[in-house]
Amino acid sequence: MNDLINELQLKIERLENEINFKNGLISILSHDSKELFGTFLWLIEELEQKTISEEDFFKLLPQIKRDARKNLQTIQDSVSWLKTQYGEFKIKPVTIMVTDLFHYLEEKYAAQLKEKNINFYFKGDHHAFLTSDRVLLEYVLDKIFNNAVKYSFPGQDIYLQESTEGDQVVLSVIDSGTGINEKYLPAIYTHGNPVFLGTAGEKGVGLSLKIVKNFISLLKGNIQIISTENKGTTVSLFLRKFIE
Secondary structure (H helix, E strand, O other), X not given: OHHHHHHHHHHHXXXXXXXXXXXXXXXXXXXXXXXXHHHHHHHHHHHHOOXXXXXXXXXXXXXXXXXXXXXXXXXXXXXXXXXOOOOOOXXXXXXXXXXXXXXXXXXXXXXXXXXXXXXXXXXXXXXXXXXXXXXXXXXXXXXXXXXXXXXXXXXXXXXXXXXXXXXXXXXXXXXXXXXXXXXXXXXXXXXXXXXXXXXOOOOOOOOHHHHHHHHHHHOOOEEEEEEEOOOEEEXXXXXXXXXX
């Protein structure tokens, strides 16, 4: 009887988390879309009515571009998550060399790494591999690495570290950037957690880590975040070496 009650409680908690996540997602999409398009309309109307000069108009465009990029990322993240929620979504396990994941990040973020003069290194067994869903795993690492770059200062190092613990492969993205104050860590996967600017003013919506946690659960893995303010962050993924 107690086992049944515990199982029901876990199901209720899981459903509540999913509902909160979906409500938060809808809220973010609604708020950001209204804010962005509202700003666009206001600027155009002000320019048409000549209450703002062309010079001031063009001065505001870089900020509008940053906001548009942030909102586009929100939509892309949302679409990635929605694809796992409808129909009979199934993960597609393939054999993945860990160094291939390193090179994927290295190539995708080449411009940002160069712009910030950040060095990216691999630590671990160059022959290590795991069997997992490449699309979900690359998405997860992409979002984690994006944060590492965003919150690192110019000239710092970032590492993708691999280690094997029994039947698990542990992938860690390690940076020595701004870190996170410990008071914010308990709520890092919730919509109530504040969003911070990157070291170069990069903006985000705080949505990616929530989807990351959802995807890690689909991969039957776990995620751990260890962070110290002004010292850096280590995000570790504990993944099964083989997943069916």
